Amino acid sequence: MSGAHEIILDGVVKSFPGMQRPAVASLSTRIQSGAVMGLVGPDGAGKTTLLRMLAGLLKPTDGSLRVVGLDPVSQDRELHAILGYMPQKFGLYEDLTVMENLTLYADLRGVTGTVRQQTFERLLTFTDLTRFTERLAGKLSGGMKQKLGLACTLVGQPQVLLLDEPGVGVDPISRRELWRMVHELADEGMLILWSTSYLDEAEQCREVLLMNEGELLYSGAPQTLTQHMAGRSVLIRATRGGNRKLLQRAICRPEVSDGVIQGKYLRLILKQDADRHTLLDALEQPGAGFTDAQPRFEDAFIDLLGGGPDHESELAKIMPQVPANPEETVIEARRLTKKFGDFAATDHVDFQVKRGEIFGLLGPNGAGKSTTFKMMCGLLVPSDGNALVLGMDLKTDSGRARQHLGYMAQKFSLYGNLTVLQNLKFFSGVYGLKGQKQRDKIDDMVAAFNFSPILNQAPDALPLGFKQRLALACALMHEPDILFLDEPTSGVDPLTRREFWLHINGMVDKGVTVMVTTHFMDEAEYCDRIGLVYRGKIIAAGSPDSLKQSIASPENPNPTMEQAFIELVQDYDKREEAS
Known part of the structure; x- marks a missing residue:
């Protein structure tokens, strides 16, 4: 590996006026090409500040850094010729087509003639956007926008690629495609730094830099950090009271570092030297027991940051109790259809949500779940069918229905x-x-x-x-007694997501009904039932565990929610092709 393909940071500090502590504090490390390096940390960790310094957009307060041997401030012109930077809000022009965006970036990079033509052909094939060159960027799905953004970043064939959370708001299938493309680039020798709040993505990196409040907490292989959690990740199933109540009790215990719902189980991270017998007695679950679980990088990440929430939801305490009737249907779609011209974004969709349930709408970008969601909130008028809330049709009685709705x-x-x-x-x-x-x-x-x-x-x-x-x-x-949440935690870190779900679970215990969309498959585990939307239809529905078991096999007896999502969508495509 050439020594030129590396980033060297020596005591780098970045402070901003009015901030009590630096955004980046005395950071020294070395990043080499050959594989993807992950930049991981919660909100305010300093990830974006670091990437902007590497791109020459911010000047360090102290220390020095070199990107492929160049100073990003004094040698910015030379650096920009070999560097690609994709910020969180990438500058695509939504009123230009895919090809017009590529042409603009080629003009900015000075890529002309035969080289331009060859570059466009390679990038369109690489991102699978060849069929969409005449489509406006604003009409692309979230995953396709990110792939176009990556293509535009790669127009100048950079040696260094800085990606600031490119997976945010992108479904699991599109994220898998993005990772495939980036791994290919890394294998070709490109130096790639990928900032992420998706911890399953961090596990795909050769090494990670884990930051918090500007400090570097860990540098190395994610698997090495994960191994430190051996024997501390356990599963337990509630035998009374349900998993939501059990979770709220468990996270308040001194033996527990973190807890999340995982389908029919509760997944707990135990503190060092925690007494399992004492904890089991305190949880008061007759007949229940702990089963050891395979540690995940997310377990190690949360534990290193001091653990997850350790208290009950203060928000739930101030919400009124909703009269509980678990048989009451509070949200219903009847042959719900929305057409834009000849295109059916939602195509004869049916589902019901009972009082006090969490119902999740999942689906790839562009599958129709947001359209369905907006009709259920009264933000879009159906072309056909009915969207009902508490028996009131949102087409004719939206004013009265909205008094019961909260929308994020x-x-x-x-x-x-x-x-x-x-x-x-x-x-x-x-x-x-x-x-x-x-x-x-x-x-x-x-x-x-x-x-x-x-x-x-x-x-x-x-x-x-x-x-x-x-x-x-x-x-x-x-x-409100009905809450609509449209990707409420997109882009936020795992600690903040845990706080949100602490509040959501607490409100559901008060009788609030929740309908949610998400691209985080671990969040889908919190749902009582899920509707998987694809090509405008619900192609699968049921509890998280039933969807996972529907694709279980002798080779993969315990599939993840992400594997279920991807396989169910791919199986639907195969059936459609065969018919």
Whole structure:
């Protein structure tokens, strides 16, 4: 391996005015080409700041760094000729076609003539976008946009590739394709640094840099860190009270570092030297026992950061109890159809959601789940069929139905130029709260989400995790008994996702019904039932465990949710081709 294909950081520090601690603190490491290097850490870890310094967009406060032997600040022109940088919000022009975007980036890179033609052919084949050259970028699915973004980044045939969370908002099939492409590039000798909040992605890297609050906590192979968790990952199944209640009890125990729901089981990470017998007695589950589970990198990541939430949901405590009737159907789709011209984005979809359930809509990018979801919220009018909430048709009685609904959009939809407090006042007012009742509800939300330190800040200046907390708080101001969550944790780190699901599980225990879309397959495990949407239809439905077992085989007796997702979609394609 050539010594030129490496990144060297020596005591790199980056501080910003007004921040108590550096965004990156005295970072020294060496990154070499030949395989993908993962950059992992929670919100505010310093990942994006580091990538921007490597790209020459930020100047270090102290220390030195070299990218392929070049100083990103003083030798920026030479570096930009050999570097590709794909930020979180990649600069595709949505009103240009796929080919027009590629042409623009070729012009910027000075790629012309025969080389341009050969480059376009290679990249379109590589990303499987050859059939879509005339499609507007804005009309592409999330996964196709990321592949086009990668293609544009690669137009100049860079030696170094910096990718800032390219898998965010991308379904498992598209993420697998992105990884296949990036591994191919790494095998060809390209130096690749991939920032991610998906910890299953980190396991695909040769080595990872794990950062938190600007500090480097670990550098090395992810498998090495995972091995430290041997004997501390266990499964237990609730014998009474259900897994949600068991999870809330378990994470408050001093023996437990972390806990998540995994289908019919609860997955717990035990602290060092935890007494299993004491814990089992405290959980009060007659006949239950612990089964050892294979450790995951996510277990090690959460444990290294000090563990997950260790308390009950403060949000659930302030939500009123909804009268429980588990047989009541509160959300229903009847032959729900939405056409755009001749194209059926949703095609005769049927499902029911009972009171107090979590129902998940899963599907690849462009499969029709967002269209279905928006019709169920009353944001889109069906072309045919019915979307019902509490028996009220959203087409004819949306005003009354919306009084029961809370909605959190996929993209941050609050007012970025208002402060956190002003957003809380505005949305509580929209929902009809005024006077003392409004002030009390705002105080409750500020306490539940710990907004006090940021009340006078604008959301645009906040990390994504705080933006999502604020969006959830605004959606709950009127105490809805039905909650629609459209990819609520897309792009946030695993610790923040655990906090969100702590709140969601707590609200469901209060009788709130939740309908959610997600690309995180571990989040799908929290759902009572799942509808897998593909080509506008629900191609599979059932509990997470039933979907996993539907693809189980002697070679793979315990498939993951991601494997089930991918195989069910691929099997549907095979059946359609054969028919």
